[in-house]
Amino acid sequence: MTQLFDEFRLGGLALGNRVVMAPMTRARCTDTAAGELTAEYYRQRATAGLIVTEGTPISPEGQGYAHVPGIWTDEQVAGWRGVTDAVHREGGQIFVQLWHVGRLSHVSLQPQGAQPVSASDSRARDGMTFAFDDSGAVGFVPVSDPRALSVAEVERVADDFVGAARKAREAGFDGVELHGANGYLIEQFLNPSSNKRTDRYGGSVENRVRFLLEVVDRVSAEVGASRVGVRLSPFSELFDMPAYPEAAETYLHLASEFGRRGIAYVHLIDQLPEGRRLLDEDFLRSFRTAFSGSIILAGGMTHELAAHLMGQGLIDLVAFGQPFIANPDLVARLRNDWPLATPDPTSLYGGGAEGYLDYPRYESPVTL
Numbered sequence: 001m002t003q004l005f006d007e008f009r010l011g012g013l014a015l016g017n018r019v020v021m022a023p024m025t026r027a028r029c030t031d032t033a034a035g036e037l038t039a040e041y042y043r044q045r046a047t048a049g050l051i052v053t054e055g056t057p058i059s060p061e062g063q064g065y066a067h068v069p070g071i072w073t074d075e076q077v078a079g080w081r082g083v084t085d086a087v088h089r090e091g092g093q094i095f096v097q098l099w100h101v102g103r104l105s106h107v108s109l110q111p112q113g114a115q116p117v118s119a120s121d122s123r124a125r126d127g128m129t130f131a132f133d134d135s136g137a138v139g140f141v142p143v144s145d146p147r148a149l150s151v152a153e154v155e156r157v158a159d160d161f162v163g164a165a166r167k168a169r170e171a172g173f174d175g176v177e178l179h180g181a182n183g184y185l186i187e188q189f190l191n192p193s194s195n196k197r198t199d200r201y202g203g204s205v206e207n208r209v210r211f212l213l214e215v216v217d218r219v220s221a222e223v224g225a226s227r228v229g230v231r232l233s234p235f236s237e238l239f240d241m242p243a244y245p246e247a248a249e250t251y252l253h254l255a256s257e258f259g260r261r262g263i264a265y266v267h268l269i270d271q272l273p274e275g276r277r278l279l280d281e282d283f284l285r286s287f288r289t290a291f292s293g294s295i296i297l298a299g300g301m302t303h304e305l306a307a308h309l310m311g312q313g314l315i316d317l318v319a320f321g322q323p324f325i326a327n328p329d330l331v332a333r334l335r336n337d338w339p340l341a342t343p344d345p346t347s348l349y350g351g352g353a354e355g356y357l358d359y360p361r362y363e364s365p366v367t368l
């Protein structure tokens with residue numbers, strides 16, 4: 001018996017089903033505020049049990065991609081209010097993904113053309129970002145050299161997360177997801193190859209997780225721990241994040257610390273390098289034992305795999321990324337075993353309504 005379509009209590013929220021729309025950057029904003037196109041995009045997908053928005057920078061410094069909506073000004077709050085109202089009118093629930101890209105940025109996106117910031121000054125050697133070239137044209141460019149944040153600045157970035165969480169509440173979001181995955185700022189503190197600090201934010205496991213736990217504590221004090229989730233991509237090696245011996249220990253330590261804090265969920269991503277699953281059942285079992293909250297799993301998920309892992313009690317919710325782009329009615333398609341459309345890879349990032357709002361709902365063939 002599949003549990004995918006059962007109701008689920010996530011923190012204090014009642015979700016209509018266990019299918020989550022994964023966060024996806026679509027770069028459809030003309031400036032940094034979500035507009036009507038974005039509201040319509042999420043409205044179309046509101047039958048998901050939970051939507052997690054695209055990565056949403058918490059500050060100008062947190063930006064790493066052009067045409068992405070932020071959440072640090074009142075104008076941005078007003079834009080997001082249009083989105084949350086549209087989703088709520090359809091009976092959906094929506095968290096915003098709070099994002100600081102750290103070193104994965106470019107001087108053309110930083111205030112006064114400043115250097116991007118990170119735990120240390122090491123550059124992601126394979127890092128590319130969607131920014132402006134010398135002629136002002138938008139395209140993929142290599143990331144700029146970062147500088148290390150001072151201790152006072154680390155605390156100021158935590159303040160920026162709190163300010164963004166406050167704005168998220170004003171904008172009507174049901175909660176916030178901290179983006180601790182995919183090689184961005186929070187993971188730059190977790191991984192010893194990008195964190196060479198010798199102060200209380202670097203070195204031991206306890207020190208490398210300190211920044212994330214301080215952000216969790218402070219954001220929880222602002223919006224309530226039951227409205228906070230964290231996204232993590234253990235072992236993913238994305239954007240020059242090499243494997244390290246204490247990786248499992250680091251993530252399992254975080255799991256038990258999150259459990260003590262009573263956050264709503266951890267959203268795990270498997271990056272599936274060469275199609276190989278990194279987060280096997282043994283790891284999921286250890287994570288489950290260490291963490292008492294809910295677990296979402298994303299990355300190449302299928303109905304069958306999700307049902308299997310839910311049946312084993314290893315995950316609570318399943319997140320889909322690309323399938324939600326091309327199938328706004330994904331929940332109905334999974335429920336009815338209808339075929340799934342695949343997204344056009346050329347319109348994932350940037351542009352307008354095309355490849356964004358024009359994927360149709362499934363219509364059963366009429367048989368005469």
Ligand SMILES: Cc1cc2nc3c(=O)[nH]c(=O)nc-3n(C[C@H](O)[C@H](O)[C@H](O)COP(=O)(O)O)c2cc1C
Nearest residue numbers: 022023024025054055269298299300320321322348
């Ligand atoms: C176009 C696109 C944009 C993405 N942007 C984000 C993002 O902003 N934040 C994030 O955590 N993950 C992002 N992801 C990763 C997805 O959330 C998801 O984990 C990934 O697509 C794997 O799930 P899937 O196999 O179901 O697509 C993005 C993925 C895609 C395809």
